[in-house]
Amino acid sequence: MKKSYQIxxxxRVQGVGFRWFTQNLAQEYHIVGWVQNKNDGTVDMKIQGDAIDVTSFLEKLKQGPGPYSHVEKIIKQSIALFESNNFAIR
Structure with a gap:
């Protein structure tokens, strides 16, 4: 069953390879959507995939790309399914 979220x-998720890390994770877990930096220092994304893959993706995302990043919290909001066939960095 597909799930879609605004995340x-x-x-510390900008300037540390976080979007690249997110794109690679998305490909690994067959997640579609996009990721982008925001002016307030946060990272926004829209993701969609099978429920189990989305759960695994978000668990790995919390770890971040390495020692220079630090994820304090992730807010997720359910959204309507959308059309996409890849995961883009914006």
Whole structure:
């Protein structure tokens, strides 16, 4: 069953390879959508995939790309399904 979410990630998530890390994770877990930096220092994304893959993706996302990043919290909000066939960095 497909799930779609709008995600906002707080912490040290800009300038540390977070979007690239997110795109690679999305490909690994067959997630479609996009990720982008926001002016307030957060990262926004829209994701969609099978429920189990989305859960695994979000668990790995919390770990971040390495020692220079730090995810403080992830806010997720359910949204309507959308059309996409890839995961883009914006």
């Amino acid at each position: 906002k990630v707080y912490g």
